[in-house]
Amino acid sequence: MNISAMPGTILLVDDDPHIRQLLVFAFGKAGFGTLEAGDGEEALAQVERHAPDLVILDINMPRMDGLEVCRRLRATSEVPIFFLSSRDDEIDRVLGIELGGDDYVVKPFSPREVVARSMAILRRTGSRSGSSASPADTVTVLRHGLLSLDPESWTAQWHGHEVGLTVTEFTILRTLLAGPTRIFSRDQIIDRLRGPGFALTDRTIDSHVRNLRRKFAEAGGSDLIETRAGIGYRLGTCTGATAQG
Structure with a gap:
């Protein structure tokens, strides 16, 4: 896949390959390029290597959870972060926001909603996926x-x-x-x-x-x-x- 030809590149970070597959399909249908990571360490390497426009980040992952990934990303980057959570727990959500997350959604979620809300974030940043300013x-x-x-x-x-x-x-x-x-x-x-x-x-x-x-x-x-x-x-x-x- 030639991700540079896409309107934007989304890094999908989740230890569940089925969830990543759903999001790859949804973002691909919307014209985005996608990258995948199955754990936090791989996510950090992907961000450094490819500089994606947005990171979709699962909170509950083994080895390094999404909140720790967010902490490390925020030490060096302002890339927008969209959290996925398997628990409808406001404390986790607020903690994610305080660490520097931009949005969140609780599983199970609608892939179309994730794409729509991701596009709203990208439009606000003037990303390649946003509309051109006159x-x-x-x-x-x-x-x-x-x-x-x-x-x-x-x-x-x-x-x-x-x-x-x-x-x-x-x-x-x-x-x-x-x-x-x-x-x-x-x-x-x-x-x-x-x-x-x-x-x-x-x-x-x-x-x-x-x-x-x-x-x-x-x-x-x-x-x-x-x-x-x-x-x-x-x-x-x-x-x-x-x-x-």
Whole structure:
């Protein structure tokens, strides 16, 4: 298979060959190239060797589970990660998100849904699988205080220093920056991320916000996002002052 001719390359990581086969067929039908790995160590080698556009990652695998694979990937890469879980356990889901995952689905799942949600992630990253942007779609760098976001390169900076974000973290921050004085409810943020009806929870959004606060606090940005109790979140002053709320 000539994966370079495909609209995008998906790495499928699961110790169950039947699940990998289902996803290979579904993604192939949608025009994607696919790579496979049956365990975590092979997954890490595939990412280093082929630099896929997206990783579909099973959480429960022998030898090295998906959460450990995610930890290691996030140390060197911002490749989008889509978790597969065999347990309907929100704690596992939230932990996966806090480690840097972009989405998740619980087994048994619909392969078509996995493909559709993967395409949504890839469109947000401007991947080869996404639609081409026209000149009219070009967006300039967005700024607020010491914060700047570049939607073209999907990079964030605080006072000139780059802060590595996942796709979902960047999208949440861009949503807040689009209305810096506006308070966004968690439901409104979920709608911006996935579109109405996707199986995200308030707790998942809270986990992403915690990640954002931690990353920017390490860069000196302690006032990135404000919490409005019972309502939602609003962009902070982004001046480096102590955050409120």
